[in-house]
Amino acid sequence: MFKKFLFFFLFIFLASALAQDTIANLRIEKKAGVAYADGIDLGKKLKMQMFWHSEANILQIGTSSWAWDNEWANIKDTSFLLQTPVQNGINGKQSFWLPLPSSLQVFERMLNKTLEYDSSSAKIIAVQIKDIWSVNLDAKNNGEVIELKFLKPFAAEAFYVQPNYILRINGAAIDSTMFLDLAKKSAFISKVFSIQDKQSAQLTLVLRDNCENPELVKKDGGKILQIVLRKKQTAGQQKAIAPETSTQGINSIGKKIKTIVIDPGHGGKDPGAIGHAGLREKDVVLAVGLKLKSKLEASGFSVKMTRSTDKFINLEERPKMASDWGGDLFISLHCNAIEGKEKQQKTDGFKFYILRAGGSEEDRAIARRENRAVALEAGKKDKTEISPAEWIVLDNQLALYAERSALLAGHLVEAFDGGSIKKLQTGAGQAGFMVLVGAYMPAVLAELGFITSPTDGAFLATEKGQNEIADRLVKAVTSFAK
Numbered sequence: 001m002f003k004k005f006l007f008f009f010l011f012i013f014l015a016s017a018l019a020q021d022t023i024a025n026l027r028i029e030k031k032a033g034v035a036y037a038d039g040i041d042l043g044k045k046l047k048m049q050m051f052w053h054s055e056a057n058i059l060q061i062g063t064s065s066w067a068w069d070n071e072w073a074n075i076k077d078t079s080f081l082l083q084t085p086v087q088n089g090i091n092g093k094q095s096f097w098l099p100l101p102s103s104l105q106v107f108e109r110m111l112n113k114t115l116e117y118d119s120s121s122a123k124i125i126a127v128q129i130k131d132i133w134s135v136n137l138d139a140k141n142n143g144e145v146i147e148l149k150f151l152k153p154f155a156a157e158a159f160y161v162q163p164n165y166i167l168r169i170n171g172a173a174i175d176s177t178m179f180l181d182l183a184k185k186s187a188f189i190s191k192v193f194s195i196q197d198k199q200s201a202q203l204t205l206v207l208r209d210n211c212e213n214p215e216l217v218k219k220d221g222g223k224i225l226q227i228v229l230r231k232k233q234t235a236g237q238q239k240a241i242a243p244e245t246s247t248q249g250i251n252s253i254g255k256k257i258k259t260i261v262i263d264p265g266h267g268g269k270d271p272g273a274i275g276h277a278g279l280r281e282k283d284v285v286l287a288v289g290l291k292l293k294s295k296l297e298a299s300g301f302s303v304k305m306t307r308s309t310d311k312f313i314n315l316e317e318r319p320k321m322a323s324d325w326g327g328d329l330f331i332s333l334h335c336n337a338i339e340g341k342e343k344q345q346k347t348d349g350f351k352f353y354i355l356r357a358g359g360s361e362e363d364r365a366i367a368r369r370e371n372r373a374v375a376l377e378a379g380k381k382d383k384t385e386i387s388p389a390e391w392i393v394l395d396n397q398l399a400l401y402a403e404r405s406a407l408l409a410g411h412l413v414e415a416f417d418g419g420s421i422k423k424l425q426t427g428a429g430q431a432g433f434m435v436l437v438g439a440y441m442p443a444v445l446a447e448l449g450f451i452t453s454p455t456d457g458a459f460l461a462t463e464k465g466q467n468e469i470a471d472r473l474v475k476a477v478t479s480f481a482k
């Protein structure tokens with residue numbers, strides 16, 4: 001199911017890309033996993049004027065300037081941080097090698113286009129920004145009104161999943177640079193993200209907690225959208241007077257953490273890792289999951305389980321079930337494992353993972369092991385890593401939930417600190433766990449301890465141990481939900 005979903009989006013991504021301006025035949029070189037574009041070649045293809053100030057070793061492309069071994073590019077007085085410094089020579093080829101995709105933000109600013117680098121085809125897709133006319137912030141006594149004016153009407157909807165206020169504008173192209181100053185100017189917005197895909201533009205405002213009940217107001221048949229942010233009233237204050245706008249808000253949802261989805265890993269024909277004294281991961285995580293369910297229910301949460309018996313469920317079905325149930329939190333329970341007698345004796349500890357690219361090689365190896373359950377499905381080939389193109393498609397989910405998921409992982413580490421199972425490294429990590437893909441809610445994969453460790457394994461096998469783990473999970477969920 002997940003793959004079908006993925007191909008559908010990839011198809012749209014590629015098909016609509018053909019209708020856009022595509023910059024192909026780029027000179028690309030790779031170094032330490034990062035792709036670099038030849039800056040001189042790229043400048044030519046973007047039809048920009050270039051100068052090389054040889055005495056200062058600065059390449060000027062349009063109004064931007066670039067220097068070797070420097071991780072900042074500048075346009076006038078604005079500096080842009082690149083993911084790695086500009087390289088002089090790569091694989092023996094000398095030029096100004098600009099890291100992708102971070103250097104594209106500079107060109108976007110100069111060209112008023114969005115530029116997407118598609119690493120699988122080594123092409124840049126340029127989309128002219130044309131739909132949005134202006135972005136204005138109007139500060140009032142009791143709040144702020146952010147007004148977006150468009151050249152024609154668009155259908156839009158908004159969702160509020162604290163602290164993210166998400167505005168989706170169907171069919172519109174937005175210029176991400178128009179929102180750059182918003183967080184600086186606003187008293188209520190801490191960060192702004194925008195995502196452009198071919199069907200819609202999505203703007204996410206990360207709101208501070210001095211703001212409440214954001215609302216979307218449509219005017220002029222959809223040519224004007226106003227986001228109304230109200231100042232939070234402290235106890236004793238009078239009810240806020242709405243900023244001077246009408247308030248036929250649509251689809252503003254303030255959502256509390258209510259439904260927890262517990263996902264005991266593996267099951268049925270997939271035993272998971274086999275550990276100390278033949279202990280099976282699938283049995284341990286089910287036992288912990290069932291205890292966790294009753295404890296969370298006793299704390300007033302509503303709980304759903306992807307499995308409550310020893311049965312096999314496809315990896316990609318699990319987050320889908322959670323999203324279909326309208327879950328507010330997804331916790332996938334697992335036990336870690338390591339090979340080799342000697343390593344098994346001395347490797348133990350818990351670690352909580354979120355879905356995000358670019359983890360350590362060690363963390364990616366753990367993800368590959370957990371993703372191996374995919375291979376047990378009939379007719380599917382062994383695929384244990386998320387490809388770069390798939391990460392692009394995942395952008396939406398990651399932008400919406402990565403931050404909240406990381407926060408949840410933080411609460412988990414805190415709740416487990418000082419327990420019977422010690423912390424593995426920092427206790428939190430990130431990697432491409434397939435079981436978290438498609439969970440549209442904060443989601444964490446818990447490696448509760450090493451099933452292959454004599455100490456962790458013995459603890460994980462007992463009622464007492466499983467109860468302690470469930471109690472600590474409840475503690476973390478409760479403090480996160482506050």
Ligand SMILES: [Zn+2]
Binds near residue numbers: 334
């Ligand atoms: Zn597992």
